[in-house]
Amino acid sequence: MPVLCSSCDDKRAVLKRPKTGHSLCKACFFRAFEEEVHQTILAANLFKHGEIVGIAASGGKDSTVLAHVMKLLNERYNYGLELMLLSVDEGISGYRDDSLETVKRNQQQYELPLKIVSYEELYGWTMDAIVKQVGLKNNCTFCGVFRRQALDRGALMLRVDKICTGHNADDVAETVLMNILRGDIARLRRCTAISTSSEGEGVVPRCKPLKYAYEKEIVLYAYFKKLDYFSTECIYSPNAYRGHARTFLKDLESVRPSSIMDIIHSGENLSVREGVKMPVQGTCNRCGYISSQTLCKSCVLLEGLNRGLPKLGIGKHHRLHDKILTQQPLTEKEERKLKSVNF
Amino acid sequence: MCQVEEEYHGPLQREELPSVSKQCMKCKEAGAAVVIRAGDAYCRGCFKEYFIHKFRAMLGKNRLIFPGEKVLLAVSGGPSSCSMLSQVQEGLSQNAHKKLRFLPGIVYIDEGGAVGQSVEDRRRTVDQLQAVFRATGFPFLVVPLEQVLDLPSSVVLSAPGAPEWKAGAYKAAVDHFLLSDGSSGVTAQQQQETPPLEVQEAHTHSLQRLLGSARTLTAREELLNTLRQHLLVHTARSAGYSKVMLGDSCTRLAVKLLSSISLGRGAQLAHDTGFSDSRYGDIILVRPMRDYSAKEIAYYNRMFSVPSVFTAGLETKTADKSSIQRLTESFVTKLQADFPSTVSTIYRTSEKLQSCKSLASAGGDRCLLCVCALDTAAENASAFSATLISEQLSQTQSPEQSRPAPEAPPPASQCCSAVGGEACGNRGGGCCSSAEASEPPPLRSLLCYSCQLTIKDLSSEEVLPHYILSEAQRRLRRSQLREEIRDFLLEDEADEG
Numbered sequence: 143m144p145v146l147c148s149s150c151d152d153k154r155a156v157l158k159r160p161k162t163g164h165s166l167c168k169a170c171f172f173r174a175f176e177e178e179v180h181q182t183i184l185a186a187n188l189f190k191h192g193e194i195v196g197i198a199a200s201g202g203k204d205s206t207v208l209a210h211v212m213k214l215l216n217e218r219y220n221y222g223l224e225l226m227l228l229s230v231d232e233g234i235s236g237y238r239d240d241s242l243e244t245v246k247r248n249q250q251q252y253e254l255p256l257k258i259v260s261y262e263e264l265y266g267w268t269m270d271a272i273v274k275q276v277g278l279k280n281n282c283t284f285c286g287v288f289r290r291q292a293l294d295r296g297a298l299m300l301r302v303d304k305i306c307t308g309h310n311a312d313d314v315a316e317t318v319l320m321n322i323l324r325g326d327i328a329r330l331r332r333c334t335a336i337s338t339s340s341e342g343e344g345v346v347p348r349c350k351p352l353k354y355a356y357e358k359e360i361v362l363y364a365y366f367k368k369l370d371y372f373s374t375e376c377i378y379s380p381n382a383y384r385g386h387a388r389t390f391l392k393d394l395e396s397v398r399p400s401s402i403m404d405i406i407h408s409g410e411n412l413s414v415r416e417g418v419k420m421p422v423q424g425t426c427n428r429c430g431y432i433s434s435q436t437l438c439k440s441c442v443l444l445e446g447l448n449r450g451l452p453k454l455g456i457g458k459h460h461r462l463h464d465k466i467l468t469q470q471p472l473t474e475k476e477e478r479k480l481k482s483v484n485f
Numbered sequence: 486m487c488q489v490e491e492e493y494h495g496p497l498q499r500e501e502l503p504s505v506s507k508q509c510m511k512c513k514e515a516g517a518a519v520v521i522r523a524g525d526a527y528c529r530g531c532f533k534e535y536f537i538h539k540f541r542a543m544l545g546k547n548r549l550i551f552p553g554e555k556v557l558l559a560v561s562g563g564p565s566s567c568s569m570l571s572q573v574q575e576g577l578s579q580n581a582h583k584k585l586r587f588l589p590g591i592v593y594i595d596e597g598g599a600v601g602q603s604v605e606d607r608r609r610t611v612d613q614l615q616a617v618f619r620a621t622g623f624p625f626l627v628v629p630l631e632q633v634l635d636l637p638s639s640v641v642l643s644a645p646g647a648p649e650w651k652a653g654a655y656k657a658a659v660d661h662f663l664l665s666d667g668s669s670g671v672t673a674q675q676q677q678e679t680p681p682l683e684v685q686e687a688h689t690h691s692l693q694r695l696l697g698s699a700r701t702l703t704a705r706e707e708l709l710n711t712l713r714q715h716l717l718v719h720t721a722r723s724a725g726y727s728k729v730m731l732g733d734s735c736t737r738l739a740v741k742l743l744s745s746i747s748l749g750r751g752a753q754l755a756h757d758t759g760f761s762d763s764r765y766g767d768i769i770l771v772r773p774m775r776d777y778s779a780k781e782i783a784y785y786n787r788m789f790s791v792p793s794v795f796t797a798g799l800e801t802k803t804a805d806k807s808s809i810q811r812l813t814e815s816f817v818t819k820l821q822a823d824f825p826s827t828v829s830t831i832y833r834t835s836e837k838l839q840s841c842k843s844l845a846s847a848g849g850d851r852c853l854l855c856v857c858a859l860d861t862a863a864e865n866a867s868a869f870s871a872t873l874i875s876e877q878l879s880q881t882q883s884p885e886q887s888r889p890a891p892e893a894p895p896p897a898s899q900c901c902s903a904v905g906g907e908a909c910g911n912r913g914g915g916c917c918s919s920a921e922a923s924e925p926p927p928l929r930s931l932l933c934y935s936c937q938l939t940i941k942d943l944s945s946e947e948v949l950p951h952y953i954l955s956e957a958q959r960r961l962r963r964s965q966l967r968e969e970i971r972d973f974l975l976e977d978e979a980d981e982g
């Protein structure tokens with residue numbers, strides 16, 4: 143006997159919601175998924191009428207579903223937003239070429255303007271060239287740091303008021319776990335925020351409309367909507383420690399499906415003891431980007447790449463920032479330490 | 486897409502292999518007998534000194550235990566709590582200026598009934614533990630978990646009169662104690678034999694039915710933890726103790742922190758894992774073993790023949806993925822093997838957290854089960870409200886229902902809503918005035934986020950012990966009453982009950 147949809151009690155259910163366990167028909171699932179994103183946007187006051195919003199588009203499932211739903215809700219509920227796709231070309235042959243093709247198709251399907259900024263034009267280095275110098279072990283440090291700034295710079299170029307990213311509930315929960323495992327209390331406090339307000343010059347506010355959407359439901363949504371997305375993982379895969387956290391989260395979800403939301407709830411309700419030192423946010427002395435050090439992470443990484451000292455940006459070498467800034471030569475001992483990268 | 490959206494402080498380092506030095510790093514004379522962390526090698530004598538010093542330092546730093554105060558040591562028989570017991574013994578036998586000055590007693594909660602042990606097995610375990618306890622000379626209590634069924638409702642209230650320890654109070658108490666020659670008081674404490682209470686079979690069955698009603702091992706463990714804590718607090722209260730010492734090690738607390746996060750207990754973390762836990766008001770729980778790793782404790786116990794007694798737990802024989810607690814434990818253990826700084830890093834996180842002060846001090850509502858401040862105010866854009874919305878959107882909708890209220894069915898007929906503009910939410914077409922006829926609001930509303938998850942996993946709420954259910958009824962009646970007179974109240978006052 144077919145199972146009836148628990149929402150309309152009329153049509154045949156085609157899926158079991160990973161988030162709540164309810165059996166739903168296609169139409170009711172679409173409605174529930176979209177309505178939840180809408181409620182999140184309303185409740186968190188993410189946008190204002192008339193704003194220009196850049197959707198960070200990578201061609202992957204999260205950003206493809208985000209672009210689709212944002213476009214749909216903007217029309218359905220008359221948000222009055224001017225939407226555009228914002229893409230970063232890291233210069234990873236094979237991976238990026240294909241995913242950018244997907245983004246370009248999305249642009250046509252959704253009739254949204256697309257802007258692509260490349261690492262090469264921003265930094266003078268492609269990821270492929272970086273990997274040649276630093277090896278596979280540390281490349282994600284570069285990938286992540288450069289990516290964050292690239293989006294900001296692209297957004298500034300396009301005069302975008304806000305960026306929204308495809309981070310989903312699984313990503314947020316995983317980040318909570320990661321920050322606990324790393325003992326990073328400052329990020330632990332920040333990472334569950336649904337939006338970052340403008341933190342300084344050159345930083346565009348960001349938000350995560352899919353913050354409460356389960357990854358599995360995003361996949362289901364894309365599948366039933368037959369959305370066109372690129373499904374290969376970044377070939378320069380994330381580090382092992384995050385991999386452990388991810389596996390742990392998946393295991394938790396299989397024991398108790400609400401775990402993902404439960405972890406986010408935990409993160410939202412943590413309270414940090416007074417007197418615990420938090421890094422002071424300032425700006426980078428070289429490029430003006432937000433940074434807790436004299437030089438921002440991306441400037442230090444670049445300096446390391448350009449000088450042929452790739453380790454400079456990877457370890458903790460804050461002491462050297464002043465030297466770099468004033469263009470003093472490093473001692474032989476310092477050079478030696480920073481040159482060797484163990485692969 | 487690359488998942489590393491945030492910059493790193495640098496990759497986590499795998500710890501280098503310990504340089505095996507043959508000499509004690511402390512006295513630099515004797516040969517090393519134990520290596521705790523990379524490079525930390527101690528001889529037997531120095532290890533003992535280091536271990537004992539750490540215990541006293543933990544108590545000294547926090548200045549929470551007053552001289553002459555009665556302190557109940559909760560001993561489960563495991564290595565950590567048995568090690569704690571031996572540390573208290575050491576502390577009392579030290580010379581004057583290093584001596585601990587509180588009055589210890591021991592409690593053992595016998596959970597054999599909950600895990601289906603035979604009466605003979607339970608007696609054997611209790612006999613072994615009693616031998617250990619007797620040897621200390623401290624008074625001790627053996628309390629079967631079945632007694633939790635007979636607790637008074639006062640257990641789930643935070644008792645008033647938790648004295649805020651003033652800055653000078655500790656010193657004043659010490660001075661007073663020294664003047665009155667308190668040393669005699671410590672040793673003069675009598676060790677009375679209280680015969681272990683006979684457990685009725687019917688009680689054991691009720692307890693088993695209660696725990697068996699949990700459909701998941703996760704919920705069963707949470708329930709057991711809650712019941713055990715209630716019984717501990719009640720035992721301390723009725724025997725005149727004001728502090729309860731728990732034997733949680735650093736390793737244990739790291740697991741607890743991570744599983745608490747996974748269970749939605751972020752708001753309660755500081756209570757669950759901190760040095761002191763004042764949620765019960767007059768009885769304060771302290772965790773003096775929180776600086777020791779499980780490994781250190783094992784070394785110490787073996788080297789200095791500290792006895793411990795194996796007791797069966799709920800999860801002794803189960804697979805890794807059977808519960809969230811169990812899964813977390815195996816995750817932390819495996820990660821610790823690869824990255825030896827895992828436990829200490831997680832543990833340090835716990836030191837930087839505090840419980841939501843604003844909630845706790847406002848005298849607001851507390852959870853019926855865990856007695857922590859409620860964290861379920863459905864604020865805009867929270868995981869809690871998002872979950873309610875998801876549930877609501879996945880269930881049959883009626884046109885009138887537009888706001889998230891997943892439990893309340895729409896009124897069947899004309900009701901007082903016509904006057905108040907709001908549905909009163911009772912079934913069967915009755916009206917608010919007939920309070921008896923209306924379905925009571927769900928027990929869930931009295932629980933924190935995490936305890937709601939636990940209760941959701943029970944097949945029936947009716948199996949909960951009487952002291953919890955009767956307190957629930959009292960609170961629900963009060964909130965119903967408050968609802969009825971709301972229009973006449975000038976301020977939205979918190980319920981002091």
Ligand SMILES: [Zn+2]
Nearest residue numbers: 147150167170
């Ligand atoms: Zn349907």
Ligand SMILES: [Zn+2]
Nearest residue numbers: 426429438441
């Ligand atoms: Zn910079």
Ligand SMILES: [Zn+2]
Nearest residue numbers: 282285378487
């Ligand atoms: Zn990458």
Ligand SMILES: [Zn+2]
Nearest residue numbers: 509512528531
């Ligand atoms: Zn020594």
Ligand SMILES: [Zn+2]
Nearest residue numbers: 852855933936
């Ligand atoms: Zn609770």
